[in-house]
Amino acid sequence: MANIISDETIDYVGILAKLELSDEEKEQAKSDMGRMLDYIDKLGELDTDGIEPMSHVFPVNNVFREDVVTNGDDSANTLANAPEEKNGSFVVPKTV
Amino acid sequence: MSILSLTATELAEKIKNKEVTVLEATEAVLKQIEEKEDTYNCYVTVDKEGALKRAEEVQKKIDEGTLSGPLAGVPVAIKDNMCTKGLLTTCSSKILGNFIPTFSSQAVINLEEAGAVIIGKTNMDEFAMGSTSETSAYGITKNPWNVENVPGGSSGGSAAAVAAGECFYALGSDTGGSIRQPAGYCGVVGLKPTYGAVSRYGLIAYGSSLDQIGPLCKSVKDCAVITDIISSKDTKDSTSVGLDYKLVDSLVDDVKGLKIGIPKDYLGEGLDSEVKDAILKAADVLKEKGAIVEEFDLSLVDYAIPAYYTIAAAEASSNLERFDGIKYGYRTAEFTDLHNMYKKTRSEGFGAEVKRRIMLGSFVLSSGYYDAYYLKALKVKALIKQEFDKAFSKYDVILGPVAPTTAPKIGSSLSDPIKMYLGDIYTISVNLCGLPGLCLPCGKDSNGLPIGLQLIGDCFKEDVLIRTAYTYEQARGEFLTPDQKAFAGKED
């Protein structure tokens, strides 16, 4: 395996992705990710110099809305699925 | 003969002619579900009450003459990653185990306006990540041809429900083959429309640049009719284009002069010989019907999978960030602070395959790796697109298998992710390039499992696919699943 994924890398990616892996899952993730990256490294065989990266498949451009208010008070729907709600707001663990 | 042996459009015709009521059709489906669900597990949610109520409403409108049209009154199943207002929508994930959307997907709304009766939400690979429907948090769906085999995925529940007569047709979504491959494994018709043909509004995103909603159904005619109804230019989806013609006009039994190319690379190593024979036989059928069929070199096939998994994982890692235990869905029971809540909620809420792809996606986008992986994949995508553009300058249709084998045994795929990903080799480029792809059954292997034929067209050329598939279907003749045979009172 050419790509060796370190514990630090897995921990770092876990912070980015907000995933907490058990030790066992971590070992599995290290090996899975290493193998996937080995596989993805195959892309390096292709010369892509001067190729424009294609983020959108067709040249559809300039799709706009007009600046007109179309929505009213939808707070009941917004909060309908909230795990915890108080006075019309979502409740989360303290952020500061 | 049971009502359940009818195709969706045949049923609609009978409802229109008052030979069958909407309620009868709905009850027939619900009865089949009652009998078979314990075995097949096609659904996450069956909305019996809602469907019965809706059946009466639709019947009333049909009787009043305010609702007509080729699908009015026909019961449908919806893949559980499309929002349905007031009806549990889980993406087959624990993290959305209690999520009741407050709005419906545009494709679902289009169907409802056409008089559809929604039976329930079908099982799938969690967040559509998988090719077997085994990664669902709500159990494995079984293949109605053989319950020891997978139905394919990720729209396995939708494909199996159609094959089992637990609905008359279904909606699926296809990010890397998720409609076409289960259609192939379950012996039904499935279409992944051109990117933009069907609005993605309300479809819970996996890979936003790849996802597309499409039908799973019993005939090419159904496929054309359903696609005509669900496709629309939707102002709520910036990438929505719609189709500016009707596919029913392409239900023509004629392929004279049509140029069909078979990529040599799609017939090589890894392809099961029985599948290969069936595909080549299907090509011969079309040749006899007057098509010009030849093999050609489509290069870069081997690069599609790594490019695809990089892009899909990257988009997925971002799309799935919103599941954090704050606004909807699962929240972990105990936590010490905000970040602990995020991590516990997501680690407990997502299954292994989803976590694997989120980790990979977060990594390929992270600083220092973006250019080497993500940007490189977008460049390779551009090269692959060029290859298909070249191919479509020569051919009207690309023909090939939908998967290297027929449906594998349950439990045989998940252990090796890369091997599983390799199974998507024939379907994935279609999503990368935004192309339409249609799958229909073209035979059975020695185990009696169906084999899927894939037809790929240029962007917005669904009409050519429908014409080709319809012509083949006419020549092929009836192709019934075991349950459909039973409904028709036929022996195996």
Place this chain on the structure above:
Amino acid sequence: MAKEYETVIGLEVHVELATKTKIFCGCSTEFGGAPNTHTCPVCTGMPGSLPVLNKQVVEYAMAVGLATNCTITQNCKFDRKNYFYPDNPQNYQISQLYLPICRDGKVEIELENGEKKFVRIHEIHMEEDAGKLVHDEWDDTSMVDYNRSGVPLIEIVSEPDMRSAEEVIAYLDKLRMTIQYLGASDCKLNEGSMRADVNLSVREVGASEFGTRTEMKNLNSFKAIARAIENEKNRQIDLIEEGKEVTQETRRWDDNNGYSYAMRSKEDAQDYRYFPDPDLVPIVISDEWIEKVKANQPELRDEKKARYISEFNLPEYDASIITGSKKLADIFEETNKECNNPKKVSNWLMVETMRLLKENNMDDTDVKFSPSNLAKLIKLTDDGKINSSVAKEVFEKVFAEDIDPEKYVEEKGLVMDSNEDDLKAIVEKVIAENPQSVEDYHNGKTKAIGFLVGQTMKATGGKANPGMINKLLKELL
């Protein structure tokens, strides 16, 4: 001898655009409102929802870019900036990194001493605002309101061209003025519709390399910005003098306590994994579109000031003060249209309006009175219907409650008494009651007449025409 240091400052200025709706959905941007009442599936990140771009946001961003001499990126895109925080419902912000809509601009600023310099603009990009977090001290929880989530912002990123708080304030003032004139935002620092993050480093005078910079957030007023700059400069110099290193980090300014603290956490990796948002299509801006936005560009401050001097004969000082606020300039023009008395209008705005704003601790954008009421007031004085002290009193009412001055003076009986016979009787009485002043007057103490005028005015309840009192007094004495 202590080393000499230079402060190097660059700014990231966020401006909330004055659109009616949010950037990607049809929800109202109106300020205030009960929590989550201006929300929908899109701006709360519901599964399956998709963004559609508000065209006006692009036009405002282009307008600001053109007014700040930027190049418009004719093929631009949105990217996702990924980070977890509860005010951000999707846990990614739709912003622009790779192809921002405007690049390479500059604005000229003028300092107190008359010195002028350019501050270069690196880029301007469009993005969505976050929701609001309210902290519940009792509960150890925070409450999330997404009414602001998805309100359109532009972020104006300068080059590190500023060297002092004064330059920073001048630059912000210039931006604010320009954007207000364009109508692209009201730029209220106190309501957060204009917010500045300060990137600051110090280096020894003469050094060619920049020092390590910090980013300061939570600056809600010009005063806070000036204080934070002073504080951070000193903090960094102290570190360097002690032989320590400045850490590149984001800090939060606490204006009440006059210090900043690092917002560091192992959970904030600051690795935003930007990538093009697949849900939004590219924006292609044609030359024609740019020309159209240019053609619709309103008169900006410098042009307006020159016109006030030439068209209305206003002194340069007046023109400068009045055009220093888009709001006052608008009121000036509207009022003058109705009463055609530029100098008087200018006086009311420069003297009384400014005084009342200051006394009430208000922002110029908070002015509420209508130009027509000011015009009526000016007409009342021009027509000799009220005297100047009554006018001042009436103006305070106009300023506070936007009352109709004509009705008001009528109802309160403040119309100037110009009946000569009535007044004559009062003046005669005042003369009779103040023999000493009369004598002083005859003895050449001309000031004594002032006292008599005052007494007469008092006797009339302040309504008399002062010119007429003077005339009568001189006749009768």
